[in-house]
Amino acid sequence: MKENLKTGATLTTASRFPDPDRAFRLLIEARRGLSAEEAAALDARLVLLLANHIGDEAVLAEAVHAARETLGRE
Amino acid sequence: MHAVYASFKYRKSPDQAATVPVRRPVIVIGAGPVGLSAAIDLAQRGIPVVILDDNDRIGEGSRAICFSKKTLEAFDKYGCGEGLRDAGVSWSRGRVFQREGELYAFDLLPEAGHKMPAFINIQQFVVEKALVDRAEALGNLDLRWKNRVIGIENGADGAVLTIETPDGDYRLAADYVIACDGARSPMRGMLGLDFPGEIFEEQFLIADVKMTGDYPAERWFWFDPPFHPGGSALLHKQPDDIWRIDLQLPATADAEVEKRPENVTPRIERMLGHANFTLEWVSIYRFRCLRLEQFIHGRVIFAGDAAHQVSPFGARGANSGVQDVENLGWKLAAILKGEAPAGLLATYDSERSEAADENLGHSTRSTDFIAPQSPAERGLRDAALALARKHDFAKRMVNSGRLSAPTAYRVSPLSTPDAERWEAGPAPGAPIPDARLRSAEGRDCFLSECLGPGFALLMRGGEPAEVPPGVTPVRIGADGYFDRFGEIAGRFALEPGSAYLIRPDGHVAARFMRWKRPDIEAALHKALGGAA
Numbered sequence: 001m002k003e004n005l006k007t008g009a010t011l012t013t014a015s016r017f018p019d020p021d022r023a024f025r026l027l028i029e030a031r032r033g034l035s036a037e038e039a040a041a042l043d044a045r046l047v048l049l050l051a052n053h054i055g056d057e058a059v060l061a062e063a064v065h066a067a068r069e070t071l072g073r074e
Numbered sequence: 075m076h077a078v079y080a081s082f083k084y085r086k087s088p089d090q091a092a093t094v095p096v097r098r099p100v101i102v103i104g105a106g107p108v109g110l111s112a113a114i115d116l117a118q119r120g121i122p123v124v125i126l127d128d129n130d131r132i133g134e135g136s137r138a139i140c141f142s143k144k145t146l147e148a149f150d151k152y153g154c155g156e157g158l159r160d161a162g163v164s165w166s167r168g169r170v171f172q173r174e175g176e177l178y179a180f181d182l183l184p185e186a187g188h189k190m191p192a193f194i195n196i197q198q199f200v201v202e203k204a205l206v207d208r209a210e211a212l213g214n215l216d217l218r219w220k221n222r223v224i225g226i227e228n229g230a231d232g233a234v235l236t237i238e239t240p241d242g243d244y245r246l247a248a249d250y251v252i253a254c255d256g257a258r259s260p261m262r263g264m265l266g267l268d269f270p271g272e273i274f275e276e277q278f279l280i281a282d283v284k285m286t287g288d289y290p291a292e293r294w295f296w297f298d299p300p301f302h303p304g305g306s307a308l309l310h311k312q313p314d315d316i317w318r319i320d321l322q323l324p325a326t327a328d329a330e331v332e333k334r335p336e337n338v339t340p341r342i343e344r345m346l347g348h349a350n351f352t353l354e355w356v357s358i359y360r361f362r363c364l365r366l367e368q369f370i371h372g373r374v375i376f377a378g379d380a381a382h383q384v385s386p387f388g389a390r391g392a393n394s395g396v397q398d399v400e401n402l403g404w405k406l407a408a409i410l411k412g413e414a415p416a417g418l419l420a421t422y423d424s425e426r427s428e429a430a431d432e433n434l435g436h437s438t439r440s441t442d443f444i445a446p447q448s449p450a451e452r453g454l455r456d457a458a459l460a461l462a463r464k465h466d467f468a469k470r471m472v473n474s475g476r477l478s479a480p481t482a483y484r485v486s487p488l489s490t491p492d493a494e495r496w497e498a499g500p501a502p503g504a505p506i507p508d509a510r511l512r513s514a515e516g517r518d519c520f521l522s523e524c525l526g527p528g529f530a531l532l533m534r535g536g537e538p539a540e541v542p543p544g545v546t547p548v549r550i551g552a553d554g555y556f557d558r559f560g561e562i563a564g565r566f567a568l569e570p571g572s573a574y575l576i577r578p579d580g581h582v583a584a585r586f587m588r589w590k591r592p593d594i595e596a597a598l599h600k601a602l603g604g605a606a
Contacts, residue, residue, distance in 0.1 A: 012467075013464075013465040013466055013467055013468075014466050014467060015466050015467040015469075015470040016467065017467075017470075020467070020470040020471045021436070021439045021440075021471070021473055021476065022435075022439070023471070024439070024442075024443065024454075024458065024471045024473070025438075025439045025442060027454055028442045028443075028446075028451055028454060028455075031448075031450045031451055031454060032447070032448075032451070033448075034448070034450045035448075035449075035450060036448075036449040036450050036453065038450065039449075039450030039451075039453060039454075040453075066461070066464070066465065067461075069464075070460040070461055070463070070464065071460075
């Protein structure tokens with residue numbers, strides 16, 4: 001696990017939403033009626049917004065690794 | 075395919091010959107699990123009830139199979155809970171698979187000390203037969219088969235039904251009508267009521283098969299399994315070597331074609347890996363998440379599928395229906411006996427609306443996950459599944475159906491808000507847990523058996539003479555019940571001197587760390603809807 005040396009932050013993968021089903025539903029509703037291309041464009045915007053919200057390059061790098069890992073493309 | 079499980083005799087009622095419609099306190103329409111429960115609940119409270127059912131048989135098809143702990147506790151009060159529990163397949167564990175691998179396992183009731191298991195699986199017609207047997211044993215319950223309601227005059231202080239029978243039509247009046255006539259509710263149609271909500275495109279094949287298999291008594295759910303690529307699948311054990319199978323079909327599948335045994339059988343062979351089974355029952359359905367905006371219309375009260383319909387993954391149909399009528403029974407009985415104001419009935423609508431919305435929310439969210447509506451939605455769903463193998467947060471998002479749990483009424487006008495700070499235990503409006511006790515006479519029992527038919531006061535120590543009349547005291551302490559495993563102390567955070575006022579439907583009305591008689595009287599008054 002990479003750690004941000006300044007802040008000590010690492011990627012949290014434990015569940016944080018009190019109701020994960022509702023959070024998932026919110027994301028599903030965001031893409032309701034979109035084509036696959038439009039959904040990919042939505043996701044890209046969401047990634048940038050959320051990445052900025054996190055504001056920690058080490059954590060972001062860890063998230064990128066975790067995502068690519070499950071694609072079999074680390 | 076399955077034969078008729080039980081049939082009953084139409085008998086002509088003297089009411090059919092009356093020139094002026096005979097008036098009954100309560101008529102229940104529909105002898106399914108919900109209607110029968112409603113009638114038994116009221117009859118046991120001393121209210122005479124007539125049930126009308128348009129058929130004279132049960133057992134054509136399996137339908138509901140999962141009955142929850144809360145429902146079994148209600149059946150226990152109706153005198154058939156233990157028999158059904160013992161006849162059913164008890165289960166609390168499930169597994170969720172994706173492709174070849176297992177994603178996770180869960181346990182819905184990891185703690186001991188409850189009389190009833192988290193769930194039993196049992197065929198709906200077995201439940202109906204047990205309830206019919208109980209109904210027929212009650213002298214004030216009049217069960218009329220082959221009585222089809224074809225018309226209603228819904229007045230301000232009563233309703234008059236027109237009923238079709240083999241001997242012709244007759245009319246019957248009632249103070250209240252409880253419509254438990256199912257998802258297609260003819261009564262909804264007769265009153266011209268909308269049933270709005272969402273109908274999903276995806277179709278599901280549902281089959282009961284008979285085979286001897288060595289799968290455990292667990293709920294197994296697959297996303298995109300090798301035997302059914304791209305779809306989802308569910309396997310559930312029932313008694314008598316019957317297994318329930320659900321298979322997702324494309325939205326475009328032709329239901330009539332898919333239902334044919336020559337098309338169903340190969341799908342199930344691929345799933346089970348063998349052909350040693352027989353088909354008992356097959357049906358095809360679409361998910362529907364619908365509800366009436368209001369459950370009470372004049373003197374007609376809707377309950378169960380007639381009031382709200384959910385998708386089946388989650389066992390929220392029959393279970394929420396029985397909870398509807400468990401909520402309704404004591405209220406309606408109190409109104410009819412003059413012990414509560416008629417306004418108490420409005421809280422059936424508000425409390426069960428809260429429950430219906432909770433059930434519909436779960437059902438809708440499960441449906442979104444199980445059957446994504448587009449490639450864009452499937453992409454997000456598949457991403458959650460892919461991350462779930464490694465990451466806890468994504469595992470928590472994997473939704474193969476959230477199984478029925480009774481709703482805690484958070485905003486009920488019947489609840490007395492806590493005046494003190496409680497660290498644990500069921501809050502006002504919440505359903506109570508069970509616990510193991512020993513009576514003063516040395517008999518082992520469960521809390522759920524000690525509460526009596528009305529309100530109960532679960533108290534640790536305290537003065538029994540201070541408990542208002544009509545409230546059953548359940549006193550934990552030296553000369554009362556013994557809390558054998560400390561479950562009352564733990565699950566209720568019940569310290570010496572504290573008490574819970576418990577409603578007849580097993581929900582908390584109020585709780586006090588220190589109490590005096592006027593506190594209990596005030597909470598009871600509030601829980602009965604204010605002044606009578």
